[in-house]
Amino acid sequence: MTVTVMAIAIALLIALRIPIAFAILGPCLLYMWTSGQSVGLAMRTATGGVNSWPLLAVPLFILVGVLATRAGIADRMFALALALLGRLRGALGYVNVGVSLGFSWMNGSALADAAGVGAIQVPQMVKNGYPRPFAIGLTASSSVIGPIMPPSIPAVVFASxxxxxxxxxxxAAVVPAFIIAMLLTAFVWFWARKREDLRSVRFSWREVGRTAVAGVGALLAPVVILGGILSGFFTPTEAAAVGALYMLLLGFLYRTLTVRNLPRVFADAAVTTASIMVILGASALLGWILARERVPQTLAGLFLEISDSPIVFLLLVNVLLLVLGAVLEPTSALVIGVPVLLPVAVQLGIDPVHFGVIVVLNLMLGLLTPPIGGVLFVLSSVTRTPVAEVFRGVAPFLVPLAAALLLVTFAPGLVLWLPGVLGL
Known part of the structure; x- marks a missing residue:
């Protein structure tokens, strides 16, 4: 069985809606059998792919996100952001971006952000006179900040x-996340600059103080999680464990979590973790096969025949990943694409950390595009809006997101500045 036949088989199984892990694992096992390799080697390779200390951060960060959602962190952030920004024209648009930015420090999933924050903000925006497509489109677009800003589950997977x-x-992802937030904020300003009717509440220091006191625990979460990582006090895995404990304590303090809730919380986190780990195990076997068949070297030769320019390569990668992200969920696209593309990038002198941010950002945009775009379906369910209408709302916001992608791609200094300052 050749790699070409295996690739066709994987593509057909994915098209038939076979779960991605089994769509990869089945043809890989068939390859091992037909090429005379043992099933034991296949199993050791697959299990070895998830036997990784950095990957321990994945279930813990997933648990942080589930606990943050159940603890009502987004509600408290929304109240504080509205108290601070409510007097501005288009205030709820700025609040939308601000809450997603704040929530992203605790939750590395765009789907969780869209579900948790979208359920609060879209009805509020529509109630206050914002067109439904605009409210849904902004909520969907701002949700991609979550997997960019650390702690980011896709970043952990890429790093592994x-x-x-x-x-x-x-x-490296901190500055790009702020760039996305600033460009979305600029888009909201441009759209709302003549809408005098879009003012929500009068400014009140008393209200700011009340909501700040209520949300102080949530505001300290980024300090605990990201501050611990960037200061070197915690490893990412340790920070994930501390963050989960912190969220658990907040939930009990706010009385939004009880001991009776915990089995459901842990079950939700376990199901999500299991689906990711099975995919990673299958992809480890796929990566071994690709390396054995020298696919990265062959692909590098093809790219270098087109051009040896890093700029041309990155443009081609952006197009490829945008297409890949539109038809695969991000974890699957990461584990299929990275082993093939990263060696070429390194050969062309592109920093692997810079390349990682580009890959993650591309795949997050795929969550906003049909046919598979997960955020579209989540918001369709949360807001009871047809998926086609959700995408029509999202489409205008793809312009600032594409601008952010180009900045991240062709200005590596923006991405690598903070790791350089921190000596990482």
């Missing part, structure tokens, strides 16, 4: 697959 520093990748 690519064997790069998770801390460096986390630090």
């Amino acid at each position: 697959v690519a064997a790069v520093s998770t801390s460096a990748l986390f630090a």
Whole structure:
């Protein structure tokens, strides 16, 4: 069985909606059998792919996100942001971006952000006179900040697959996340600049104080999680464990979590973790096969025949990953694409950490595009809006997101500045 036949088989199984882990694992096992390799080797390779200390951060960060959602962190952030920004024209648009930015420090999943924050903000925006497509489109677009800003689950997966520093990748993603937030804020300003009707509440120091006191625990979460990582006090895995404990304590303090809730919380985190780990195990076997068949070297030769320019390569990678992200969920796209593309990038002199941020950002944009775009379906369910209408709301916001992607791609200094300052 050749790699070409195996690739066609994987593509057909994915098209038939076979779960991605089994769509990869089945043809890989068939390859091992037909090429005379043992099933034991296949199993050791697959299990070895998830037997990784950095990957221990994945279930813990997932648990942080689930606990943050159940503890009502987004509600408290929304109240504080509204008290601070409510007097501005288009205030709820700025609040939308601000809450997603704040929530992203605790939750590395765009789907969780869209579900948790979207359920609060879209009805509020519509109630206050914002067009439903605009409210849904902004909520969907701001949700991609979550997997960019650390702690980011896709970044942990990339770091494991690519064997790069998770801390460096986390630090590199901070500036791009703020760039996305600023460009979305500028878009909201441009859209709302003549809408005098879009003012929500009068400014009140008393209200700011009340909501700040209520949300002080949530505001300290980034200090605990990201501050511990960037200061070197915690490894990302240790920070994930501390963050989960902190969220658990907040939930009990706010009385939004009880001991009776915990089995459901842990079950939700376990199900999500299991689906990711099975994919990673299958992808480890796929990576071994690709390396054995020298696919990265062959692909490098093809790219270098087109051009040996890093700029041309990155443009081609952006197009490829945008297409890949539109038809695969991010973890699957990461584990399929990174082992093939990263060696070429390194050969062309592209920093692996910079490349990692580019890959993650591309795949997050895929969550906003049909046919698979997960955020579209989540917001469709949360807001009871047809998926096609959700995408029509999202489409205008793809312009600032594409601008952010180009900045991140062709200005590596923006990405690598913070890791350099921190010595990562």
